[in-house]
Amino acid sequence: MSQVAQGRGRGGFIAGFLLAPLALYLTFVIWPYVQTFGYSFTNWTGQSPTFDFVGVDNYAALMKDEVFRGALWNNLLLLVFVPVVTILLALFFAFMVNAGGRGGAGGVQGVRGSGFYKIVYFFPQVLSLAILAVLFGAVYRTDEGGLLNGVLIRLGLVDRLHPVEWLNEPRLVLWCLLLVVVWHGVGFYLVLFSAAMQSVPKDIYEAALLDGAGRAQTFFKVTLPLLWDSVQTSAVYLGIAAMDMFVLVSTMTSGQFGGGPDHHSEVMATVLMRNFLYFGKSGYACAMGVVMLVLTMILSVITLRATRRERIEF
Amino acid sequence: MGSTGEGLGRRDLIKRSAALGLISVPTMSFLSACASGGEGTTKGPDKGAVTKENPFGVAKGGKLDVVVFKGGFGDDYAKAWEAAFDKKWGTTSSHLGTQEITGKLQTRFNGGNPPDVVDNSGAQKIKLDVLFKSNQLADLTPVLDAPSLDDPSKKVRDLLIAGTVEQGTQGGKFVSLNYVYTVFGFWYSGKLFKEKGWTAPKTWDEFLAVCAKAKEAGIGGLAHQGKFPYYINVVIMDLIAKKGGLDAMKAIDNLEPNAFEGNAAALAAVEAVYEVVEKDLLLPGTNGLTHTESQTAWNQYKAAFIPSGSWLENEQLKQTPDDFDMQFLPVPLLADSKLPFEAIRAGAGEPFIVPEKAANKAGGLEFIRSMLSREWSTMFAQQANSLTVVKDGVDPGVKLRPGTQSAVTALKAAGSNTFNYLYTDWYSEMDTAIQDASNELMAKRIQPKEWIKRAQAAVNKAAQDPNAKNNRRS
Numbered sequence: 001m002s003q004v005a006q007g008r009g010r011g012g013f014i015a016g017f018l019l020a021p022l023a024l025y026l027t028f029v030i031w032p033y034v035q036t037f038g039y040s041f042t043n044w045t046g047q048s049p050t051f052d053f054v055g056v057d058n059y060a061a062l063m064k065d066e067v068f069r070g071a072l073w074n075n076l077l078l079l080v081f082v083p084v085v086t087i088l089l090a091l092f093f094a095f096m097v098n099a100g101g102r103g104g105a106g107g108v109q110g111v112r113g114s115g116f117y118k119i120v121y122f123f124p125q126v127l128s129l130a131i132l133a134v135l136f137g138a139v140y141r142t143d144e145g146g147l148l149n150g151v152l153i154r155l156g157l158v159d160r161l162h163p164v165e166w167l168n169e170p171r172l173v174l175w176c177l178l179l180v181v182v183w184h185g186v187g188f189y190l191v192l193f194s195a196a197m198q199s200v201p202k203d204i205y206e207a208a209l210l211d212g213a214g215r216a217q218t219f220f221k222v223t224l225p226l227l228w229d230s231v232q233t234s235a236v237y238l239g240i241a242a243m244d245m246f247v248l249v250s251t252m253t254s255g256q257f258g259g260g261p262d263h264h265s266e267v268m269a270t271v272l273m274r275n276f277l278y279f280g281k282s283g284y285a286c287a288m289g290v291v292m293l294v295l296t297m298i299l300s301v302i303t304l305r306a307t308r309r310e311r312i313e314f
Numbered sequence: 315m316g317s318t319g320e321g322l323g324r325r326d327l328i329k330r331s332a333a334l335g336l337i338s339v340p341t342m343s344f345l346s347a348c349a350s351g352g353e354g355t356t357k358g359p360d361k362g363a364v365t366k367e368n369p370f371g372v373a374k375g376g377k378l379d380v381v382v383f384k385g386g387f388g389d390d391y392a393k394a395w396e397a398a399f400d401k402k403w404g405t406t407s408s409h410l411g412t413q414e415i416t417g418k419l420q421t422r423f424n425g426g427n428p429p430d431v432v433d434n435s436g437a438q439k440i441k442l443d444v445l446f447k448s449n450q451l452a453d454l455t456p457v458l459d460a461p462s463l464d465d466p467s468k469k470v471r472d473l474l475i476a477g478t479v480e481q482g483t484q485g486g487k488f489v490s491l492n493y494v495y496t497v498f499g500f501w502y503s504g505k506l507f508k509e510k511g512w513t514a515p516k517t518w519d520e521f522l523a524v525c526a527k528a529k530e531a532g533i534g535g536l537a538h539q540g541k542f543p544y545y546i547n548v549v550i551m552d553l554i555a556k557k558g559g560l561d562a563m564k565a566i567d568n569l570e571p572n573a574f575e576g577n578a579a580a581l582a583a584v585e586a587v588y589e590v591v592e593k594d595l596l597l598p599g600t601n602g603l604t605h606t607e608s609q610t611a612w613n614q615y616k617a618a619f620i621p622s623g624s625w626l627e628n629e630q631l632k633q634t635p636d637d638f639d640m641q642f643l644p645v646p647l648l649a650d651s652k653l654p655f656e657a658i659r660a661g662a663g664e665p666f667i668v669p670e671k672a673a674n675k676a677g678g679l680e681f682i683r684s685m686l687s688r689e690w691s692t693m694f695a696q697q698a699n700s701l702t703v704v705k706d707g708v709d710p711g712v713k714l715r716p717g718t719q720s721a722v723t724a725l726k727a728a729g730s731n732t733f734n735y736l737y738t739d740w741y742s743e744m745d746t747a748i749q750d751a752s753n754e755l756m757a758k759r760i761q762p763k764e765w766i767k768r769a770q771a772a773v774n775k776a777a778q779d780p781n782a783k784n785n786r787r788s
Contacts, residue, residue: 047423047440048448142540143599143611161598168540168602168757254541254602254753255746261757262750277416279743280444 033293039286046282058287068288071259071266072295074174075243078181078267079299083238086182087231090189093121095219097190098197099205118194121187129184133251136180140166140252167253170264177248177265181241189234196230197223225309232307239303243296244269268292361676369460369683370676375404378677381419383435384411386629387494387664387698392433394693399681405674415439423450428669430678434490435664441742442490442665447781451489452668457679458488463687470686477734478662478703484740485784491682492662493694495701496623497642497721498548499658504639504716506615514643516655518553518586521619521646525595528618534597536590537617538756539605543749546587546756549621552645552659553583555733559652567736567787569744569777575770582648584755584762591758601757606633613638621645623663627717628699640717642724656727661734662703737776740785747772 040058044051062068097114111117127135139147142165149166152158166176200223208218224231246269254260256278259270268288276285362373378399382392389411396407410429412418416438422428423440428450434440445451458471458479471479475495482490507514510531515521525535539545555563558579566573574580590596597617600608605622606629612620613633620626627640634640644658666685668678684690691707694700699718701708714722725732738745751768754760760768776782 045444045448047420047444047450049424049426050448140602141599141607142602143597143607145607146599149599161594163599165599165602165757168753170759254543255750260541260750260753262754262759274746277420278441278746280441280447 036286036289039283040290042283044283044286045280046276046285047280051283054283058284059291061284062287062291065271067259067263067266068268068271070263071268071271074265075245075267077174078178078242078245079239081178082181082185082242083235085178086185086189086238087234089182089186090193090234091219091224091227091231093117093186094190094193094197095215095223097121098194099215099218099223118191121190123187124184125188127184129247130251132180132184133248136176137252140176142166142168167265168261170261173253173261173265177245177252180248180252181245185238185241189238192230192234193227196227200226228307228309232304232309235307236300236303239299243292243299246270246273366461366466368680370456370679372403372405372676372680373674376406376674376677378403378405378407378431378674378681379429379672380407380431380681381410381412381415381429382433383415383439383664384413385436386625387694387700391694391697394697395681395685395690398690398693399684402684403677403680405677413438423448423669426671427673428671430668430672430674431681432667432669433493433664434667439665442484442667442739443742443781445667446484446487446489450670451484451487452670452672452675452678453487453489454482454491454668454679454682455488457491457682457686460683463684463689470683473686473705473707475662475703475705476730477660477732480787481662481734481736481739482665485781490665490667491685491703492665493685493702494625494662494664494698495660495703496625496663497658497660497725498552498621498623499645499724500549500619500621500643501612501626501717502619502641502643503612503615504641505637506618507641508639512618514641515646518646518648522589522593522595524618525590526593529595533615534600534611534617535595535619537597537600537603537608537612537620539603539608539620539622540601540753540756541604543752543756545605545621546752547745547749548623548659549645550583550587550752551735553586553648554580555659555735556645556653556657557582557648557651560733563733563735564787566773567740567785569737569741569773569782571770571774573770573773574766580769581762581766584765586648588755588762588765591756596756601753609633619643624718624721625663625700627715640715640720642717642720644724644728653733654731656724656729657731657733658724658728659734660725660728660732736785736787740781741776741779744772744776747775 039051041053041055042051043054097110097117099110124132141147141149143163144150144153144160146163146166149158149163153160153163158164164172167173204222204226205218208222213221245267249265249267249270250258250273252258253265255263257270257273259266259274269292272285272288272292275281275288362368362371364371378396380392380396382389389409392411393409396409399405400407410418413436415432415434415436419428419432419440423445434442434445442451458469460470462468462470462473464473478492479488481492482488484490502514510527512524512527515524528535551563551566554566554577558577562577562579565577597608597611600611600617603611609620609622609626609630610633611617613630613635624642627634644655647655666682668675668682672678686704688704688707688709691702691704692709692712694702695708695712699715701718701722748769751760751765751772755762755765
């Protein structure tokens with residue numbers, strides 16, 4: 001058999017494996033995007049196969065939509081805080097669990113009981129967001145039956161007749177939600193970072209210890225640079241969580257598909273869903289979807305660019 | 315690029331797929347929901363001969379596809395109906411009882427293969443105004459003009475409680491049969507009031523006085539379902555209608571420029587509700603509670619009053635103590651009200667529709683006609699503990715619970731003094747905006763004047779709706 005024929009045979013073999021997934025991807029991922037783009041130029045109500053072409057009207061209206069702009073702002077706030085807070089906490093805990101213990105005769109080790117902590121930290125991750133929403137609904141309940149209010153009232157920090165209306169308080173609601181996301185995420189990223197830390201050869205830590213490095217120095221000069229790839233990936237994934245937030249906001253806050261009180265916890269997805277399913281402005285909602293797509297694309301490029309570093313080999 | 319210099323390194327691949335994930339994951343679930351099924355092919359409907367007994371031409375031995383909202387009323391009543399229908403017409407019914415009306419039916423409406431009868435209710439109902447605008451609703455006028463099953467000399471129309479037709483009308487067309495007759499107002503525990511020696515208030519001042527006494531006794535005055543401002547809106551709107559008369563109500567439904575702004579009755583009503591907030595007579599924390607949480611607190615004697623519709627008793631069946639003695643109270647009067655104290659918001663709920671593109675549209679229409687018979691109406695009352703829009707449609711033998719009984723009494727006392735708002739069905743966006751404002755009002759974050767301003771802005775915005783021309787009442 002000639003070289004060419006052999007090559008072609010192999011090519012066909014590979015193509016056979018690639019074509020089916022590609023076709024699936026085009027049908028179920030790319031095609032809906034294209035359709036959405038098309039719908040965004042129509043006045044489709046979402047309940048009928050008929051609609052009119054309205055040009056860029058939807059986009060023009062979107063520019064003036066204060067609710068959507070507020071939602072965008074909230075998404076951006078979350079996009080900053082969710083990854084930063086989660087990663088910092090996860091890194092801190094992971095470091096303490098793996099290398100934060102007192103250097104005994106054996107050298108590098110975690111704090112006492114670190115194996116136990118690792119398991120406990122992972123618990124929140126196994127809960128689904130729906131359960132989480134119910135759980136924290138009980139924590140944030142606005143009367144004294146709520147866990148937080150109950151404790152605060154018992155401690156005399158809050159007046160029994162005026163409990164804190166956590167999720168009904170414009171200044172608090174977003175932070176209350178942030179706390180849930182962070183609580184949920186820290187354990188997973190702790191385990192991720194732990195795994196990365198354990199793959200770092202012990203002799204590097206020992207060398208650092210011999211050179212007289214303290215815990216902080218070890219962390220910043222040794223651990224963090226070696227973990228950078230994991231941190232970067234985490235940032236991207238937490239970015240996804242921050243851009244979405246739909247499940248938590250829609251189930252925990254007031255309003256049709258959440259976003260309350262008075263749009264203070266609105267994220268783009270909740271505004272989209274309300275317009276799509278409740279107001280019958282599906283074409284308009286599709287325009288929002290396109291804007292979300294463009295924004296997330298820009299953000300993902302920025303994230304990957306901004307966190308690019310020289311890779312350290314070990 | 316990758317450190318290996320051999321094109322796409324493993325890590326780059328991971329990074330790229332992560333980037334792709336960042337794009338696709340949050341948006342995908344919503345966007346793919348946008349994909350519509352396109353124009354489905356509607357198969358020719360089965361048709362039987364049209365006779366006096368069979369005014370819509372139901373085909374014997376056909377199929378009937380029924381979807382009902384399985385909420386506070388359950389769906390046993392519908393199963394009983396379907397069995398009766400199958401027996402009479404030889405059809406095979408398929409039954410779906412669900413809470414996710416939108417989720418289950420949106421694709422079917424888009425695909426052009428909707429069910430034959432839908433009880434379009436609950437939090438996830440498909441908005442009627444939206445369905446109507448999309449030409450998805452069959453005109454039910456033929457049912458109104460068909461002979462009644464109980465008395466063929468009468469038309470179905472003549473056996474309905476007043477207001478049923480008006481409420482089911484969109485853009486001048488009768489498209490939904492709101493089947494369950496509901497009254498709205500405050501509710502209290504007869505037992506608690508007896509114990510404390512309070513009497514049911516007739517004026518707003520008396521109402522505030524009872525709330526104040528409740529506060530002295532260490533319980534809340536007014537509880538409301540804060541997470542769903544829909545309920546407190548009922549109080550505000552009913553105060554407006556009772557003080558300003560039916561014209562004040564119609565001005566809101568007809569989106570008039572002075573519906574709220576410059577309307578003295580509206581301001582007085584909002585100020586009256588705000589007085590409860592200002593005097594600190596709310597159940598602590600009620601502003602953030604869900605309907606079940608606040609209603610349960612009220613069932614535990616933690617508050618004197620709660621606003622709701624007459625489904626409340628059925629909804630709270632499990633949480634209500636046996637001796638609670640649930641009682642209905644019409645919204646008390648402000649000074650110089652045009653309507654009497656007995657006047658109540660009464661209307662029909664649970665909208666049943668027949669989709670325009672239903673495969674067995676005749677069967678759907680016949681099903682609706684059968685619902686309006688005394689036999690089916692009684693079946694409903696037995697299975698779901700509630701009244702229907704059929705005049706005297708319930709066998710007197712059916713024993714009612716105290717809350718429902720008190721609602722029936724109130725309804726009798728009201729006589730022809732019932733009213734009902736329509737804007738909630740006509741303008742979803744306006745309704746939502748006013749609810750948001752009410753939530754702010756109850757949390758003391760805005761003042762009554764600001765509420766009026768926001769409500770009027772919502773009205774003015776709704777006036778630009780293309781349907782505003784058709785949705786007029788007089």
